[in-house]
Amino acid sequence: MITWEQFQIxxxxxxxxxxxxTAFILALMKKWPRVAHSIATAVSIVVEAMVILLFYTVxxxxxxxxxxxxxxxxxxxxxxxxxxxxxxxxxDAMSAFMAxxxxxxxxxxxxxxxxxxxxxxxxxxxxxxxxLMLAGMLGLVLTGDIFNLFVFxxxxxxxxxxxxxxxxERWESGEAAFKYxxxxxxxxxxLLLAVGIYYIQYGVLNIAAIATYISITGAxxxxxxxxxxxxxxxxxxxxxxxxxxxxxxxxxxxxxxITIMLKTASLTYLYAxxxxxxxxxxxxxxxxxxxxxxxxxxxxxxxxxxxxxxPQHDVKRLMAYHAISQTGYMMIGVGVGMATLGTAAxxxxxxxxxxxxxxxxxxxxxxxxxxxxxAGALFxxxxxxxxxxxxxxxxxxxxxxxxxxxxxxxxAGIPPFNGYASKLLIYESVYEFNPYLAIIAMLVSILxxxxxxxVFHSAFLGPDLPExxxxxxxxxxxxxxxxxxxxxxxxxxxxxxxxxxYIVEPAALALVNxxxxxxxxxxxxxxxxxxxxxxxxxxxxxxxxxxxxSGAWNSLLWIIVMFVLFLVAKFIYSLGNPTYNKGTEQxxxxxxxxxxxxxxxxHVRASNLYWGFLNSLSGYYRPLRRGHTGIVNDYVGWFVLxxxxxxxxxxxxxxxxGVI
Amino acid sequence: xxxxxxxxxxxxxxAYLFGVLLKAPIPGDYRDxxxxxxxxxxxxxxxxxVPDHYVERGEEETGxxxxxxxxxxLYRGFDTLGEVTVLFTAATGVAFLLSTQRSKGEKxxxxxxxxxxxxxVGLVLPFILLVGAYIFVHGHLTxxxxxxxxxxxxxxxxxxxxxxxxxxxxxxxxxxxxxFSGLAFAVIGLISLIMGLTFLENYLxxxxxxxxxxxGIIPLIYIAIGFKVGSELSAIVSHxxxxxx
Numbered sequence: 093m094i095t096w097e098q099f100q101i102x103x104x105x106x107x108x109x110x111x112x113x114t115a116f117i118l119a120l121m122k123k124w125p126r127v128a129h130s131i132a133t134a135v136s137i138v139v140e141a142m143v144i145l146l147f148y149t150v151x152x153x154x155x156x157x158x159x160x161x162x163x164x165x166x167x168x169x170x171x172x173x174x175x176x177x178x179x180x181x182x183x184d185a186m187s188a189f190m191a192x193x194x195x196x197x198x199x200x201x202x203x204x205x206x207x208x209x210x211x212x213x214x215x216x217x218x219x220x221x222x223x224l225m226l227a228g229m230l231g232l233v234l235t236g237d238i239f240n241l242f243v244f245x246x247x248x249x250x251x252x253x254x255x256x257x258x259x260x261e262r263w264e265s266g267e268a269a270f271k272y273x274x275x276x277x278x279x280x281x282x283l284l285l286a287v288g289i290y291y292i293q294y295g296v297l298n299i300a301a302i303a304t305y306i307s308i309t310g311a312x313x314x315x316x317x318x319x320x321x322x323x324x325x326x327x328x329x330x331x332x333x334x335x336x337x338x339x340x341x342x343x344x345x346x347x348x349x350i351t352i353m354l355k356t357a358s359l360t361y362l363y364a365x366x367x368x369x370x371x372x373x374x375x376x377x378x379x380x381x382x383x384x385x386x387x388x389x390x391x392x393x394x395x396x397x398x399x400x401x402x403p404q405h406d407v408k409r410l411m412a413y414h415a416i417s418q419t420g421y422m423m424i425g426v427g428v429g430m431a432t433l434g435t436a437a438x439x440x441x442x443x444x445x446x447x448x449x450x451x452x453x454x455x456x457x458x459x460x461x462x463x464x465x466x467a468g469a470l471f472x473x474x475x476x477x478x479x480x481x482x483x484x485x486x487x488x489x490x491x492x493x494x495x496x497x498x499x500x501x502x503x504a505g506i507p508p509f510n511g512y513a514s515k516l517l518i519y520e521s522v523y524e525f526n527p528y529l530a531i532i533a534m535l536v537s538i539l540x541x542x543x544x545x546x547v548f549h550s551a552f553l554g555p556d557l558p559e560x561x562x563x564x565x566x567x568x569x570x571x572x573x574x575x576x577x578x579x580x581x582x583x584x585x586x587x588x589x590x591x592x593x594y595i596v597e598p599a600a601l602a603l604v605n606x607x608x609x610x611x612x613x614x615x616x617x618x619x620x621x622x623x624x625x626x627x628x629x630x631x632x633x634x635x636x637x638x639x640x641x642s643g644a645w646n647s648l649l650w651i652i653v654m655f656v657l658f659l660v661a662k663f664i665y666s667l668g669n670p671t672y673n674k675g676t677e678q679x680x681x682x683x684x685x686x687x688x689x690x691x692x693x694x695h696v697r698a699s700n701l702y703w704g705f706l707n708s709l710s711g712y713y714r715p716l717r718r719g720h721t722g723i724v725n726d727y728v729g730w731f732v733l734x735x736x737x738x739x740x741x742x743x744x745x746x747x748x749x750g751v752i
Numbered sequence: 753x754x755x756x757x758x759x760x761x762x763x764x765x766x767a768y769l770f771g772v773l774l775k776a777p778i779p780g781d782y783r784d785x786x787x788x789x790x791x792x793x794x795x796x797x798x799x800x801x802v803p804d805h806y807v808e809r810g811e812e813e814t815g816x817x818x819x820x821x822x823x824x825x826l827y828r829g830f831d832t833l834g835e836v837t838v839l840f841t842a843a844t845g846v847a848f849l850l851s852t853q854r855s856k857g858e859k860x861x862x863x864x865x866x867x868x869x870x871x872x873v874g875l876v877l878p879f880i881l882l883v884g885a886y887i888f889v890h891g892h893l894t895x896x897x898x899x900x901x902x903x904x905x906x907x908x909x910x911x912x913x914x915x916x917x918x919x920x921x922x923x924x925x926x927x928x929x930x931x932f933s934g935l936a937f938a939v940i941g942l943i944s945l946i947m948g949l950t951f952l953e954n955y956l957x958x959x960x961x962x963x964x965x966x967x968g969i970i971p972l973i974y975i976a977i978g979f980k981v982g983s984e985l986s987a988i989v990s991h992x993x994x995x996x997x
Contacts, residue, residue, distance in 0.1 A: 095948065098948055102945055102950075102951070105830075105945070105951050106945075109938060109941075109942065109951070112833075112837060112938060113935065113938050113939075113942075115837075115840075116840070116931045116934040116935050116938070117931060117935065119840075119844060119927060119930075119931055120927060120928060120931045122924070122927075158950070158951075159950060160829065160830045160950060160951050160952055160953075161826055161827070161829055161830075161944075161950055161951065161952040161953045161954070162950055162953065163949070163950075163953065164950075172809060173805050173809075175801060175802060175805070176802075177802055177805050177806075177827060178827055178828070179827075179828055179830045179831060214847075214848060217844050217847060217848060220844060221841065221844055221845070221848075224837065224840075224841050227837070231834070239828070239831060240830065240831055240834070243831050243834035243835060243838070244834060246834070246835075246838045247834060247837050247838055247841060250838055250841045250842055250845060251841045251845075253845060254841060254842075254844055254845030254848050254849075257845065257848050257849050258848060260848065260849060266849065269849070294801075295801030295802050295803055295804075296801065296802050297802065313772045313775070314772060314773075317769065317772060729758060732761065732762075732765070733761070736761065736764075736765055739768075
């Protein structure tokens with residue numbers, strides 16, 4: 093019988109298998125859709141608990157191996173062979189980190205869905221496919237076998253596609269699902285080609301074994317082709333510009349809980365990108381070239397994502413473009429780590445940049461999830477996603493408003509929220525790599541704040557519009573779903589040093605440590621892969637201090653200082669003579685003597701807010717708008733173009749010793 | 753213009769990839785001596801790659817005469833579970849997309865079944881089902897297995913749809929078969945987990961290779977896959993035709 097030890101080792105496959113089994117059962121419960129979704133919610137909570145236990149086990153015992161169908165789950169190489177034969181899960185701190193992110197978001201999404209999709213038919217299928225998405229994400233991040241990764245890539249893509257099409261009564265769902273399907277299928281086939289390239293050369297499918305071979309033979313031309321394909325595929329699925337076109341369509345058309353699942357799925361593809369570059373190739377290729385490729389994709393994502401977000405007036409499309417732009421931060425942070433890999437710089441600022449990027453992954457999953465959920469709440473309450481039609485909703489939906497504010501401040505990087513801590517880590521370390529990158533990153537943050545000010549102003553502030561007099565706050569389960577994520581954001585914002593020390597830094601070190609990943613499977617690692625990075629000190633002497641690259645950040649201290657300043661300001665204010673009287677002429681808007689015709693006429697609508705900005709930049713926006721054609725052929729064309737460009741870059745500069 | 757550029761780009765990529773592949777190492781290059789030293793067990797055995805291992809030790813380790821089957825079901829059984837799940841997801845997705853577009857308004861013409869077709873199908877159908885079942889039951893002995901067997905069974909249902917215009921698949925029953933066969937696959941694997949073995953590790957006697965009752969859990973899994981693939985493909989076809997009225 094199974095023992096506790098065996099159970100701990102079996103956690104990795106169990107967190108994938110339990111949702112998988114649940115999905116098969118749930119599809120049958122056509123008559124009890126509510127029960128089906130309750131079961132799905134319960135399972136997602138159980139899986140979250142198991143993933144936390146898995147994370148704890150990885151912390152205690154180091155990298156976990158689980159070999160499927162072999163005597164002794166942890167013997168990677170069977171007694172009668174010299175290479176790993178079977179599929180295995182290899183869970184290092186980075187995989188466990190991603191699993192934690194995915195499971196947490198899924199939990200929030202399924203709690204939120206309890207009332208969100210009440211009015212729909214096919215809820216049992218929805219819950220079933222939601223469980224498949226969870227299984228797909230966890231499998232993708234836990235696996236140590238590249239073909240197995242492809243299988244989970246497929247499960248995740250098809251499950252996402254099915255859920256994008258969930259609202260079959262709206263035309264846009266079908267269109268978005270079709271585009272997503274085409275793009276994912278082509279990405280999947282390219283991925284299969286890359287897997288084939290490894291298998292034809294080395295005859296193994298295990299990631300650690302392939303990494304060993306690559307570090308021995310160096311990056312051959314075939315390996316560079318495979319690398320170009322893998323970077324292209326995963327960057328496309330993560331929503332990197334200019335392969336992001338499917339993202340706003342899919343994110344806007346899917347129901348809000350599914351949007352946050354899609355967002356988290358894109359983060360798992362980002363993980364796959366990092367796994368490819370750091371574990372499969374590491375220093376076998378010219379790290380500066382690969383690092384700069386990731387950085388450039390990240391830079392384009394940040395800039396184009398945020399500038400495309402500003403003119404949007406569909407709240408979910410706006411947030412989708414922000415999702416793209418935030419992914420850019422992670423790519424820049426981790427890209428800088430890649431570009432400094434194997435040099436002395438990784439110890440001085442490279443690792444910090446990676447920590448910032450990886451910290452940003454979990455932060456982003458939380459606040460982006462929260463924001464999409466508030467967008468879903470707005471849609472649930474008002475029946476529209478058009479910001480131009482909204483206004484004055486803060487009066488009716490106080491909880492949603494507070495959750496939105498938390499999410500918006502976090503995404504804009506305002507202290508003391510979690511987004512600030514990770515962005516500070518990225519700014520300070522990227523500045524040492526290349527100052528312009530850090531300056532652009534800060535600029536993008538400001539634009540992010542600007543566009544969320546727009547959402548806040550046009551949806552929540554403004555006069556009490558007559559058409560929304562009957563709007564009520566969303567049901568409890570949706571509040572709980574948003575509350576879970578808000579709580580995590582606030583907690584991460586208050587104690588970023590603990591999060592970095594216990595969750596983020598182990599993940600960053602695991603990602604860098606190619607030798608460790610290989611030797612867990614093979615026992616030893618080739619000398620080319622033997623170089624390790626020691627973690628820096630992340631915790632300052634004073635409680636609550638996070639040491640960033642050249643400075644420190646203490647949110648508790650910041651709050652205390654702000655509170656004292658607030659008291660001082662309050663004191664100064666009380667000295668004055670208040671002349672503001674409620675209920676008099678003073679509170680009416682001044683319209684140069686004109687009478688206010690109606691409340692809704694005096695509300696500045698979303699599209700009118702930044703007309704000056706958009707007008708003066710029309711030369712920039714015109715080609716950008718023309719580029720977003722909405723034709724799926726163009727999406728694929730961009731993907732092929734980017735893969736070819738990466739391939740040209742890699743074959744000219746990527747061979748080790750090349751210069752950029 | 754756009755087409756010309758795309759075609760040119762595609763041609764260039766093709767030429768480049770083809771050129772690289774011409775100079776690429778032929779399959780089997782991994783048997784190079786250089787790869788020996790990294791292995792902790794080197795010296796005990798010469799080079800061996802994963803395909804070699806399958807060919808040389810597949811039958812001995814799994815008890816299955818058909819090596820492809822031993823790879824699909826045991827060595828890479830977890831991938832197969834994943835692929836079955838992909839199919840399941842696709843079937844559910846099709847159900848999502850097509851569930852609202854049932855032909856309620858336009859009543860299909862009540863065509864009488866063609867006599868030749870219906871008689872022919874009536875004669876052939878039992879044999880088709882039999883062949884399908886044979887293929888997946890004998891998956892560990894002869895070429896074939898759960899996937900082709902299931903596909904053959906699904907063609908039987910497609911023939912029924914062709915021959916009898918009013919024929920309808922009982923979606924509910926099909927989905928029960930679908931879910932339970934998927935469950936059976938996963939449960940067979942989970943039993944080994946509960947027994948203290950690893951997921952999908954064989955726990956039944958291997959028997960004599962080449963006989964029907966051999967290869968441990970392989971036939972059980974292939975039967976589950978056969979039912980699952982058959983029911984799923986039939987359900988997809990039935991959904992595309994218009995589903996239950």
